[in-house]
Amino acid sequence: MKTAFFDIDSQLDFLYPAGALYVPGAERIVPAVARLNRYAAEHGIPVISTADAHAEDDPEFRAWPPHCVAGATGQHKAEATLLERRVIIPNRECDPELGGAQQIIVEKQTVDVFAARNLGRLLERLEADRYVVYGVVTEICVQFAASGLLKTGKPVAVVTDAVKELSPEDSRRTLADLCARGAALATVSEVCAARQ
Numbered sequence: 001m002k003t004a005f006f007d008i009d010s011q012l013d014f015l016y017p018a019g020a021l022y023v024p025g026a027e028r029i030v031p032a033v034a035r036l037n038r039y040a041a042e043h044g045i046p047v048i049s050t051a052d053a054h055a056e057d058d059p060e061f062r063a064w065p066p067h068c069v070a071g072a073t074g075q076h077k078a079e080a081t082l083l084e085r086r087v088i089i090p091n092r093e094c095d096p097e098l099g100g101a102q103q104i105i106v107e108k109q110t111v112d113v114f115a116a117r118n119l120g121r122l123l124e125r126l127e128a129d130r131y132v133v134y135g136v137v138t139e140i141c142v143q144f145a146a147s148g149l150l151k152t153g154k155p156v157a158v159v160t161d162a163v164k165e166l167s168p169e170d171s172r173r174t175l176a177d178l179c180a181r182g183a184a185l186a187t188v189s190e191v192c193a194a195r196q
């Protein structure tokens with residue numbers, strides 16, 4: 001079984017109180033995200049790290065306060081979640097060159113990583129049999145990633161102690177909906193104890 005991990009939007013603007021679009025309490029999942037990413041690197045599992053990379057006047061800023069502007073400090077991923085060998089796949093037409101990277105940072109401009117131009121091609125190249133998803137926020141970007149991955153027909157697990165939500169009620173509804181559509185829930189310890 002070939003697994004791929006999806007680390008969703010673990011960027012400074014979302015994770016820390018000084019961030020432009022802070023998700024309260026999100027800093028508490030950083031060690032869990034870091035542990036999963038390191039575990040993946042040690043076991044040859046590719047980590048797809050999605051990352052908002054907005055223009056300064058991005059249309060999304062009509063709905064949300066400006067955040068994760070490309071190149072700004074807040075757009076960076078949390079240091080602890082970075083792996084040594086990484087590539088950035090920009091959100092424009094290009095041929096994703098993976099070159100043995102442990103971490104593939106997929107830049108996106110909307111809440112749905114499946115709207116990122118190269119994601120389809122990247123998934124084809126990875127040929128994963130199952131997916132493990134975590135990050136922020138549960139009921140928005142994690143939900144879009146998990147939903148899109150479920151549509152590929154492959155098993156998807158959401159790591160419940162490595163996600164953070166804005167609204168507990170929306171998060172509960174989202175997880176119940178994903179499970180009804182075939183997703184599994186797992187903890188970091190379970191993911192790291194399972195044979196990949």
Ligand SMILES: [Zn+2]
Nearest residue numbers: 052060068110
């Ligand atoms: Zn955004």
